[in-house]
Amino acid sequence: MRAAVLFNYKEPLTIQDIQIDEPKDNEVLVQITATGMCHSDVNVFVGATPVPPPVVAGHEITGVVKKVGRGVTRVKEGDRVVSAFIHPCGKCRNCISGKENLCETQASVRLKGVMFDGTTRLKLKDGREVHIFLGGGFAEYAIVHENALTVVPNDIPLEKAAPLGCAGITAYGAVNNAKIEPGETVAVIGVGGVGLSVIQLLKASGAGRIIALGTKKWKLEKAMELGATDVINTKESDPVKTLKQITNGGPDVVIEAAGTQETIQMAVDGVRIGGRVVLVGLPPVSAQIPLRIASIVRGGITIIGNYGGRPRVDMPRLLELVRLGKYDPSKLVTGKFKLEEINEAVKVLEEGEAIRSLIVP
Known part of the structure; x- marks a missing residue:
């Protein structure tokens, strides 16, 4: 072959x-x-x-x-x-x-x-x-x-x-592990295949405001098409400051799907006090990314690592969402x-x- x-x-x-x-x-x-x-x-x-x-x-x-x-x-x-x-x-x-x-x-x-x-x-x-x-x-x-x-x-x-x-089942696992409650505000950092899948599944799960953060204008436009309610171009404004301003203190949940030191720090700094951060993006195996632990502890922030979904359980559910037109x-x-x-x-x-x-x- x-x-x-x-x-x-x-x-x-x-x-x-x-x-x-x-x-x-x-x-x-x-x-x-x-x-x-x-x-x-x-x-x-x-x-x-x-x-x-x-x-x-x-x-x-x-x-x-x-x-x-x-x-x-x-x-x-x-x-x-x-x-x-x-x-x-x-x-x-x-x-x-x-x-x-x-x-x-x-x-x-x-x-x-x-x-x-x-x-x-x-x-x-x-x-x-x-x-x-x-x-x-x-x-x-x-x-x-x-x-x-x-x-x-x-x-x-x-x-x-x-x-x-990959994109679909990773996004499914992220949304599932985040335990999104109806109406919660969620920010999604990264608008590639995983991030755009997350946005679709957030909409299907009943999330409230869905804020997409990225650097490419055409991908942010795609995010709006697929269910985002707001977008932030991280090259054009201070993303953390903007995120906190438009949400009155930060989103309930941030799902990070880019996997860089900058975006991971952005997720931790941008979530509201008592919020949840789901890390999905994969940096290189050798990468070591420092975090300000004191702000995580004082803010009562929950950090969840997510490595995909369960193939035998979640893939049939994903296929059903595809059939229903929800993803x-x-x-x-x-x-x-x-x-x-x-x-x-x-x-x-x-x-x-x-x-x-x-x-x-």
Whole structure:
């Protein structure tokens, strides 16, 4: 099969013919229809998320099941599926206690670029192993653990469902963990795929005022289209001062979806006394971000780390919201690229001119 392989950090991807093995126990071979391009993939390409090359990234995957391994019960051949970026083992302490988004087994292999058994299913023609990042969707086929997969109803186009695999399920987890009460004021920092999904889900959940903060005028306009009631361009005004002024002391909740030192500090400084901050954006693995602890303690601020949602529980709910028209992942898609055009998609994303590009093999 063909795949977009990274051989060295900060170098272009190359299209290679590589070998893909048969699925093992509880694994599924998926023929890929579309894979969304996320900033987390770019972090792999530049070495900020140091999965060892050669590696195939891509984790917002939709496709059709072509073959199932022994013991698979969740899907069958011919099913149309979406894959979450979280692949729960279903057996570790967190999985069995209802926190499968924090699967300890996946956490142990995530940066190694291998499956649960410590090996990969991809090889170059010379026999070298090729690693994967959360699925390896920038290819024609992928091997995925069955617990990451959800069957997509026939009335939802597969391409439309692709952003659910990361942007959608991450946003769902953030809104769910924030425990939004009807009418609460919520600020969303970052208006990329996750932030714009958060805004749609906040509207669906009954939040009151929804304030989007970002730097790109066209993305802020998109935020208003999708449910934001107010926007703040953080390049044109002091965001914390403006946020506190227009909300009379700060929002009840701030959901941070950009993952930089500046935006994380903005979230903590901008929330009201007694408020909640949900951290969603992922900075580079090596980043250490200082916070003013005294202001957090004196302000009684709750900081919640959120790593996505639960694939087997939350993905079916997301799909139902899509069917009902309360969440539209296709509104995030700003372009489609063939597999051999993938470096162009990377460039557009790095320049801030894309929300979600689909790579369609």
